[in-house]
Amino acid sequence: MKRKTSMKMISFCNKKGGVGKTTLCKNVAYKFGLDGAKVLLIDLDPQATLSVQFYTNKIIKDVTLLKMFGGFNVGINNIIQSTKYKNIDIIITGEELTKSSTILNNLYTKDNIYKVGKNIFGNFNNIFLKYDYVLIDYPPTVLELAVNFLIISDLVIIPINNGLGAFKGILDLKNTLNHICRQENITVPTLRIVFNNVKEDEDTIEIYKLLEEEKLNSNLLQSIITNSKSFIKTENKLNSIWENKHYWRQKKAYEELIKEII
Ligand SMILES: Nc1ncnc2c1ncn2[C@@H]1O[C@H](COP(=O)(O)OP(=O)(O)O)[C@@H](O)[C@H]1O
Numbered sequence: 001m002k003r004k005t006s007m008k009m010i011s012f013c014n015k016k017g018g019v020g021k022t023t024l025c026k027n028v029a030y031k032f033g034l035d036g037a038k039v040l041l042i043d044l045d046p047q048a049t050l051s052v053q054f055y056t057n058k059i060i061k062d063v064t065l066l067k068m069f070g071g072f073n074v075g076i077n078n079i080i081q082s083t084k085y086k087n088i089d090i091i092i093t094g095e096e097l098t099k100s101s102t103i104l105n106n107l108y109t110k111d112n113i114y115k116v117g118k119n120i121f122g123n124f125n126n127i128f129l130k131y132d133y134v135l136i137d138y139p140p141t142v143l144e145l146a147v148n149f150l151i152i153s154d155l156v157i158i159p160i161n162n163g164l165g166a167f168k169g170i171l172d173l174k175n176t177l178n179h180i181c182r183q184e185n186i187t188v189p190t191l192r193i194v195f196n197n198v199k200e201d202e203d204t205i206e207i208y209k210l211l212e213e214e215k216l217n218s219n220l221l222q223s224i225i226t227n228s229k230s231f232i233k234t235e236n237k238l239n240s241i242w243e244n245k246h247y248w249r250q251k252k253a254y255e256e257l258i259k260e261i262i
């Protein structure tokens with residue numbers, strides 16, 4: 001899909017949990033907002049790890065993306081809420097998102113089910129274009145709703161660590177996207193892999209070899225986010241990583257990553 005806009009939609013996805021999707025998404029969002037860019041976060045993981053970190057006490061908890069379906073028929077403008085951080089808005093998620101597949105399959109035919117994201121984007125283009133970045137956090141289980149947003153993304157960031165599970169998660173995601181995009185006759189979104197949570201002394205040679213074998217090394221970003229206690233410490237207080245002068249190494253790694261993806 002060709003879009004004449006300056007808004008960039010970036011997805012953080014891997015069909016494996018615990019690889020740093022949410023951590024990367026929230027820190028990139030925070031840094032964008034800090035630099036004055038307007039950011040819309042969309043949380044697609046029913047576990048709501050991202051949502052809870054951006055909540056204010058004013059947030060209305062049942063206003064998720066599902067409100068757009070199943071007879072509610074509200075506009076995307078009605079489900080966007082402010083966060084506690086400057087320049088960052090959010091579409092939150094919740095347990096009810098586990099029902100998204102059933103709802104979408106009831107409402108749409110096989111031929112239309114992967115046009116939902118494209119239609120939402122088309123119908124509410126003016127809202128999306130108010131933002132410089134739309135950043136989307138995904139669950140490891142990539143169902144119809146998730147695929148809909150992946151295939152309209154400008155970029156899909158796939159975090160991996162040094163584990164085989166995370167590597168397999170890339171292949172699974174790539175297969176899903178290849179399959180759906182072929183079926184829908186659209187181009188596969190740009191995929192970029194980033195090493196995250198790798199320990200300084202860890203040997204990543206095996207994963208590099210596997211990436212090479214699968215011809216995925218050209219998809220690999222240069223930046224590496226190493227393992228750091230600061231990411232765990234800042235789980236509840238997001239601003240601290242960006243305001244704590246001891247975390248310069250992490251900040252620098254993120255700045256390098258951002259340079260590669262914008
Ligand atoms: N670079 C890192 N260094 C240390 N811990 C990390 C790093 N990246 C993520 N983590 C931690 O790993 C756990 C899983 O990360 P998370 O972003 O929630 O993964 P996912 O969203 O892919 O399930 C979290 O506790 C998070 O704080």
Ligand SMILES: [Mg+2]
Pocket residue numbers: 021022023045049137138
């Ligand atoms: Mg997550």
